[in-house]
Amino acid sequence: GAGVSQSPSNKxxxxxxxxxxxxxxxxxxxxxxxxxxxxxxxxxxxxxxxGNSAPDKSxxxxxxxxxxxxxxxVSTLTIQRTQQEDSAxxxxxxxxxxxxSYNEQFFGPGTRLTVL
Amino acid sequence: KNEVEQSPQNLTAQEGEFITINCSYSxxxxxxxxxxxxxxxxxxxxxxxxxxxxxxxxxxxxxNIQEKHSSLHITxxxxxxxxxxxxxxxxxxxxxxxxxxxxxxxTKLSVKP
Numbered sequence: 735g736a737g738v739s740q741s742p743s744n745k746x747x748x749x750x751x752x753x754x755x756x757x758x759x760x761x762x763x764x765x766x767x768x769x770x771x772x773x774x775x776x777x778x779x780x781x782x783x784x785g786n787s788a789p790d791k792s793x794x795x796x797x798x799x800x801x802x803x804x805x806x807x808v809s810t811l812t813i814q815r816t817q818q819e820d821s822a823x824x825x826x827x828x829x830x831x832x833x834x835s836y837n838e839q840f841f842g843p844g845t846r847l848t849v850l
Numbered sequence: 851k852n853e854v855e856q857s858p859q860n861l862t863a864q865e866g867e868f869i870t871i872n873c874s875y876s877x878x879x880x881x882x883x884x885x886x887x888x889x890x891x892x893x894x895x896x897x898x899x900x901x902x903x904x905x906x907x908x909x910x911x912x913x914n915i916q917e918k919h920s921s922l923h924i925t926x927x928x929x930x931x932x933x934x935x936x937x938x939x940x941x942x943x944x945x946x947x948x949x950x951x952x953x954x955x956x957t958k959l960s961v962k963p
Contacts, residue, residue, distance in 0.1 A: 765949050767949065767950065767951070769951075776936075776953050776954070776955045776956060777893075777936065777938070777951075777953040778953075779950040779951060779952070779953075782949045782950050784949055790948070790949065790950060792950075793950065825893065827893075829949075831949075835880060835881075836880075836881075836940060836948075836949045837898070838883070838895045838898045839883070839895060839951070840895065841885075841892055841893040841894070841895070842892070843892045844892065
């Protein structure tokens with residue numbers, strides 16, 4: 735079956751512009767996660783959604799970052815007034831949530847964001 | 851102190867060698883993940899384990915919950931195993947497990963033919 739897909743694969747923008755990154759999780763996965771990986775840095779948690787529960791936004795670095803998940807499926811990560819330090823690969827993952835436990839996460843290919 | 855520590859940071863091996871990558875963590879967890887990231891490639895989940903040992907092909911992962919330590923072993927290593935191996939844990943808080951992952955900095959493995 736189809737894996738996690740993300741679009742666009744690459745995005746170049748100018749400082750100060752807003753960007754939207756999209757994630758399509760695996761069908762049936764109720765948990766969806768956003769991470770980012772900056773050049774030379776490790777992976778960093780941003781936000782995750784589980785079913786109809788309020789999202790865990792504890793990893794968002796500033797109020798310029800927000801995310802939505804519509805209909806329990808597709809998610810959009812929005813970065814407003816982009817800064818150069820926002821340049822990174824943004825990764826989406828999804829998983830099942832069964833019996834009160836999160837299962838193995840499946841990662842998308844990522845969106846490489848470059849802010850000029 | 852990082853909540854997830856991996857060692858070594860870099861590892862170079864000859865083809866055929868047995869490889870061990872270690873991960874120690876300081877938070878309470880419900881399970882531990884081992885991930886693989888090839889250069890320029892995406893991230894693939896190798897294992898998710900909460901106790902004992904799991905084996906998949908030439909890869910073996912072990913975990914000791916009491917000691918808060920896990921190891922990833924690769925037997926008969928091959929150049930195609932060259933990648934970054936990342937240990938990650940979802941922190942377990944009172945009331946249930948959390949979904950997000952805390953990542954180690956990764957171990958860059960290079961296997962020479």
